[in-house]
Amino acid sequence: MRIYKVGGAVRDRLLGKPVTDIDWVVVGATTEEMLAKGFRPVGADFPVFLHPKSGEEYALARTERKSGRGYGGFTFHASPEVTLEEDLIRRDLTINAMAEDDQQNLTDPYHGQRDLEARLLRHVSPAFAEDPLRVLRVARFAARYATLGFTVAPETLALMHQLSESGELEALTPERSWKEISRALMEDQPQVFVEVLRACGALKVLMPEVDALFGVPQPPAHHPEIDTGAHTLSVLQQAALHKQPLTVRWACLLHDLGKGLTPEDEWPRHIAHEFKGLKLIKAVNERFKVPKDCQELALLVAEYHTHGHRALELKPSTLLELLQSFDIYRRPQRFEEFIAACEMDARGRKGLEERSYPQADYLRGAATAARSVAVQPLLEKGFKGPELGEEIKRERLKALKAYKEATSV
The missing domain is CATH 3.30.460.10 (Beta Polymerase, domain 2)
Incomplete structure (x- = not known):
């Protein structure tokens, strides 16, 4: 032995x-x-x-x-x-x-050892092409070791391309796929994972909704990088740079899926992409049996991220609806993660990576103002049932109006 x-x-x-x-x-x-x-x-x-x-x-x-x-x-x-x-x-x-x-x-x-020194990810034998999970694994290792200068050997990328076209990737179970995807997203350079999958043709098989973003232009005034796919990779890179949790990274990857549905004659504008993307996100979540917390945040970030960017302009009533959508009273952490995803989205733009994001503190302050409304005094005044709910809403709206006035001075 x-x-x-x-x-x-x-x-x-x-x-x-x-x-x-x-x-x-x-x-x-x-x-x-x-x-x-x-x-x-x-x-x-x-x-x-x-x-x-x-x-x-x-x-x-x-x-x-x-x-x-x-x-x-x-x-x-x-x-x-x-x-x-x-x-x-x-x-x-x-x-x-x-x-x-x-x-x-x-x-x-x-x-x-020779390939370690050459910074190459190279397959051991032709049998590599027998296991479709290895496509995801190699892409994950590329994301992990990108900072050390590692790249995928051309002959290995060719085998990964062969696997992507063989139909074998469809045989992967949702659980195995998600395990590799989630681990890859938590690496130092998760955008490299997506880049490698795209380079070998696996992205259009596993996540065609993400693959469809490449080549789709956005207004250069807001997106100097122009390409929606490039923007998505930058947002993911920012999420890793700022040590965001998996929930935020998953939301960052999927937040703009709706832009892939915009007809070409409407480019570079993407009207209502926030809502159009929801059905695509649900499909991706279902395909990989994504954990519930990741599913929920991805959908909320897609629907409301433009609200986050416009936070300082929102009417108090719209702000209240936003806060209610996140259930900030029972789920405060989820709203924090939404704010983080919005900030990563704002920073994931060419030349704007260091931009300040005052919307973050403004949204936190709004949440604090809404939470400050005490329920007990309203109960003591005799409010109950639906009437109590309406009165709480009125008081929260009043608190948000006062907050907006105080912060706009």
Whole structure:
């Protein structure tokens, strides 16, 4: 039995990055031997065990063979005869196909260290094209390591293009796709994820609504970058730069989908794009079974982001409707995330990345004014039921009028 540290832990150590998760491969062992040493089995499809003390995952060396469509369409074979090199060749990228023993002696049969130094994301073998999930994974690694200068090798991009055209991407489950998408959006350069998917043709398969934004012009007075797709990538980049949570990043990606529906003879204006985009966002949310908090914020940001930009001009009654739409009294965090998404949208424009966004503090102040209306005195005056609701609304409107007057002096 020989045990090796493999994959990401080896890659990140060589890159000088912090190592968080460690994966281990066991060569020359049987399931019975692992159980005898106290390891606990957890793998449903192939033998994976948890270490009796550390709880880390140890997998028996295995080979795989394509047996069906999609990410799960593989038959695995694990036995003591499977070599380390045979196990490593089934991995996606050369930089993930290295192993080291307990003395940090490197096993690198597919030149992963060389590709690390060349800053290349390169597939290990032609078998790469058998697993559609790898298209998303490579794009995610490109987003993670873009700041270090990594790019996708041309021959790997060609295989990703082949996968995109094969129909295999449609075989991915919503859950697996969302897991990769959500992780990619939380990387340092999430816009690179979208760029790589677009470069290999996967974006028009997985998210045609986003792909349709490229080549659609916007008014240059508001959007010096002009192209709606380029703007979306810049907004996403700003969201990452400002350490926004996943909910905000997802909303940033989808906020302008309605512009992809504008007839060409109406370009560069996009009348009512806020509402036109809602059905597209619902379709994307459904396609990937997106978590509810991400779904809700994406829809609200799309519908109301232009209200956010015009906050200082809004009538008190319109401002109150906006606040009510976000349920700021029970869901204050959601309104904060809306403000953040609006600010990222304002900054995601060529040459305007450092612009101030006074609307943010104005909206926060408006929310505070509306929340300051106390319900108890109204109850004591005898208001109840629908009448109470109307009186609360009147008092909140009064508070917002006073707030607007005070801030416009």
